[in-house]
């Protein structure tokens with residue numbers, strides 16, 4: 001029996017998240033408000049879970065020789081602010097105050113360079129497998145905390161495929177947006 005962590009954003013850090021600092025970040029442009037959450041999926045190797053390879057990848061500590069797939073991403077320096085594991089555990093790699101490297105070439109509502117003004121959340125998952133209930137619950141709790149800390153986010157919740165269409169497919173067809181929004185709205189109603 002696990003106690004549900006209560007997430008809160010304090011000074012760019014998410015309380016309730018395990019901190020695993022990544023070197024892959026830089027400053028957001030001056031006077032940039034956070035106004036978007038971008039949802040992704042990732043698994044290393046693809047469609048395999050556990051193993052800690054995503055964490056190593058985001059910390060530039062992945063041994064590229066461990067799996068043939070790793071050689072196709074060798075040397076890439078990327079990150080996300082958060083990773084939600086299959087268990088629902090939340091890991092933080094980059095402070096929300098900083099610019100994580102998750103979106104790449106992207107555009108949301110005609111505003112380019114989403115990394116500048118977004119929070120990137122990776123779900124451990126793939127385009128061909130369902131996500132876990134624990135992941136929806138954790139994602140909703142985290143997004144509620146982010147919306148409270150950064151009111152400009154409001155309903156600006158997008159998938160990577162929405163901001164980089166034709167180039168990216170994640171979070172993929174198995175990510176159930178309706179379920180996510182239902183859990184999120186339920187959390188907010190309870191708080192009122």
Ligand SMILES: [Zn+2]
Nearest residue numbers: 040041160170
């Ligand atoms: Zn992505």
